Amino acid sequence: MDGSGNCIEIEDGVTAIGSGGLYAHSAALGMIDDARLSAESICHRSMKIAADLCIYTNHQTVIEVMDTRTDADKNFHPTVAYWDERAKGAQIYNLLAYCGIDYTHEMLARGPAPDFHKDAWTEKKKEVGELLNFPNVPYLLDQDNGVNLTESKSIMKYIAMNHSPDLLGRDAYELGTCDMISRMHDSWYNELSKHGKNSDEEGL
Numbered sequence: 020m021d022g023s024g025n026c027i028e029i030e031d032g033v034t035a036i037g038s039g040g041l042y043a044h045s046a047a048l049g050m051i052d053d054a055r056l057s058a059e060s061i062c063h064r065s066m067k068i069a070a071d072l073c074i075y076t077n078h079q080t081v082i083e084v085m086d087t088r089t090d091a092d093k094n095f096h097p098t099v100a101y102w103d104e105r106a107k108g109a110q111i112y113n114l115l116a117y118c119g120i121d122y123t124h125e126m127l128a129r130g131p132a133p134d135f136h137k138d139a140w141t142e143k144k145k146e147v148g149e150l151l152n153f154p155n156v157p158y159l160l161d162q163d164n165g166v167n168l169t170e171s172k173s174i175m176k177y178i179a180m181n182h183s184p185d186l187l188g189r190d191a192y193e194l195g196t197c198d199m200i201s202r203m204h205d206s207w208y209n210e211l212s213k214h215g216k217n218s219d220e221e222g223l
């Protein structure tokens with residue numbers, strides 16, 4: 020609803036009103052396809068651009084964010100453990116962030132180069148090894164629901180299924196396509212990671 024009481028139809032998922040509205044609207048349209056930016060961040064950046072350009076708009080903004088998480092998400096507080104590096108953990112953290120799921124992040128410290136020893140995991144395994152069917156990292160523990168999982172892609176499927184099964188594919192073709200990309204990603208990752216901890220730049 021604008022200041023004159025007119026109802027505005029939203030196109031492209033973005034709208035803005037007020038004197039600086041066209042600046043903010045244009046700025047937001049320029050960012051809307053960038054998957055790295057949240058709606059809140061796009062709003063914040065757009066309002067800043069509008070305030071920089073429009074003499075009738077100031078930099079004092081109040082941003083209200085609707086909590087769109089389902090009850091299932093709110094009751095889902097898994098623990099995810101992995102090394103203190105991105106590698107196989109990052110895809111899981113990204114998915115959890117995308118789904119807006121709070122989680123406990125246990126970071127295991129790798130030893131220094133050149134050995135990168137795994138003592139942190141050897142110790143941790145004494146504590147969680149019996150809870151896991153196939154002890155490895157990354158692992159996800161969702162003790163409220165009696166769930167323990169290893170294998171990064173299996174963990175991601177579990178999170179997606181919990182949050183929104185559509186993420187796994189809405190029909191047979193999409194499901195197959197997601198699985199294909201996931202397996203290609205594994206092949207690519209496995210090849211690349213062989214070179215991750217040495218200085219074989221030619222091999223890389």
Ligand SMILES: N[C@@H](CCC(=O)N[C@@H](CS)C(=O)NCC(=O)O)C(=O)O
Pocket residue numbers: 106107137140155156157169170171172
């Ligand atoms: N296929 C498994 C591979 C898991 C894996 O290779 N984990 C490595 C780190 S990326 C590890 O250090 N595991 C503990 C160990 O080998 O003791 C997955 O995708 O999660």
